[in-house]
Amino acid sequence: MEGVWIDLAKFGVSLVSILALAWLARWLDLGGDERIRSADQARFLANAAIEGFEPVDIALDKAGIGALLRDAQGRQMLLRRHGAAWVARLLDERTEARLDRGFLTIGTGEKTFGAVTLHLGEAAGVWAAGLRRLPTAGAKRA
Amino acid sequence: MPKLPNPVDFAVPVFILLIVIEMAWARRKAPQKYEPRDTLVSLAFGLGSTVAGLLFGGAIYGLMLWLWEHRLATVPWTWWAWVLCFVLDDLLYYLFHRSAHRVRWFWASHVNHHSSQHYNLSTALRQTWTGWLALSFLFKLPLAFAGFHPAMILFCGGVNLIYQFWIHTEAIKRFPRWFEAVMNTPSHHRVHHATNPRYLDSNYAGVFIVWDRMFGTFVPEVDEEPIRYGIVRQLGTFNLLYAVFHEWIGIAKDVWHAPWQHKLSYLWRPPGWTHDGSRDTSDTIRARWQARQMAEPAE
Structure with a gap:
């Protein structure tokens, strides 16, 4: 029984320690404020995310929190900020593509990845149309 | 045979201190090396893995003891046995680790350690909760069956784990050539955590990088190419x-x-x-x- 109490005490101390470390990371303002500053940077990030993805068409979010990219094969990629890093998904089947003037909300079909709203300005409509032309998930499987 | 403590228990305060020091370094040099939510997830992984260890460790130790009771030979409780046990345990770690990257069932557990897009000391504590399900302990069994006492094996495994903590950092560039030739170092292990195609599936070593050099899986770090960390398909969530x-x-x-x-x-x-x-x-x-x-x- 004593061993159980020792284990519980260790657990409690560890829990407090990890919360303190996470708080310290926030207090020290770690993580920074990563933004995509240029098409070249978006191109680099896209190629880093998927080897061989060479975009020929890029739409950057006005605030630099994400981008939509298309390569010569017509593949479309969503790139978005994830904390202090970047994540990407190939958009190869039709999911959410909601247009609200210059804003385009894009879903990936992944609940944990979530939907992303990008401010693309005038380009938003063209990209929305492109995303709506993608095959549906059912059609793709068939 | 004396009852041995878990060496990791004694190392935890040092882990915490070193993380604080590395955070201070990151604040001055490169704040993006840490991400608070990522850090919290990594540390929660570590805490959860200790709980999993408490829940399943007893059964695994029991299995090791049973095998040891049916051992092929008796390895004495002496200094050279400790050295031999440590080296052989590290070799088995290499085999485990290589399998963990090449067999999806093992990878399903080990992927947890790689799923951070950051490489810092908190990443070292990003340990799996499901190693028991992936049957990782199988790689510990041969030593017990050979005749090494399970307490000795687990102690050596604990020291191995402690060694691997400090190599998860970008704050240290390289060590003298002789050290880099023999030991696993931050440089070698950065390569292991990279998703750059040139680095995939390399540098599986725990303590001694010589295993990778021997078995053809060693890849040196190239200074000209920035390393990208994480997994090929990044999670994109802190859930x-x-x-x-x-x-x-x-x-x-x-x-x-x-x-x-x-x-x-x-x-x-x-x-x-x-x-x-x-x-x-x-x-x-x-x-x-x-x-x-x-x-x-x-x-």
């Missing part, structure tokens, strides 16, 4: 439970949807393998990268 179980969920879905003749392949083939070739394995990614390198003349 702890998803981070813990996502590959197990992926296996379940794939096995469910796969034709009967391919179902088992989704368990034992490399991560990314599919029966219709619709996803990438590390081999296909590297092959594509190599083909591009050949096609594009060096600048």
Whole structure:
């Protein structure tokens, strides 16, 4: 029984320690404020995310929190900020593509990845149309 | 035989202190090396793994003891046995680690350690909760059956784990050549955590990098190419439970949807393998990268 109490005490101390470390990371303002500053940077990030993805068409979010990219094969990629890093998904089947003037909300079909709203300005409509032309998930499987 | 403590218990305060020091370094040099939510997830992984250890460690130790009671020989409790045990345990760690990257069932557990896009000391504590399910302990059994006492094996494994903590950092560039030649170092292990095609599936060592050099899996760090950390398909979420179980969920879905003749392949083939070739394995990614390198003349 004593061993159980020792284990519980260790657990409690560890829990407090990890919360303190996470708080310290926030207090020290770690993580920074990563933004995509240029098409070249978006191109680099896209190629880093998927080897061989060479975009020929890029739409950057006005605030630099994400981008939509298309390569010569017509593949479309969503790139978005994830904390202090970047994540990407190939958009190869039709999911959410909601247009609200210059804003385009894009879903990936992944609940944990979530939907992303990008401010693309005038380009938003063209990209929305492109995303709506993608095959549906059912059609793709068939 | 004396009852041995868990060496990791004694190392934890040092782990915390070193993380604080590295955070202070990051604040001055590169704040993006840490991300508070990522750090919290990594540390929660560490805490959860200790709970899993408490829940399943007893049964695994019991199995080791049973094997030791049916051992092939008796290894004495003496200094050279400790040295031998440590070296052999590290060799078995290499084998475990290599399997953990090449067999999806093992990878489903080990992927947890790689799913951070950051490489810092908190990443070292990003340990799996499901190692027992992945049967990682199988790699500990041969030593017990050979005659090493389980307490000795687990103590050596603990020291091995402690050694591997400090190499998860970008704050240290390189050590003298002789040290880099023999020991696993931050430079070698950065390569292991990289998703750059040239680095995929390399540097599996725990303590001694000589295993990678011997078995042809060593790749040196190239200063000109920035390292990208994480996994080939980054998680894109800080959801702890998803981070813990996502590959197990992926296996379940794939096995469910796969034709009967391919179902088992989704368990034992490399991560990314599919029966219709619709996803990438590390081999296909590297092959594509190599083909591009050949096609594009060096600048």
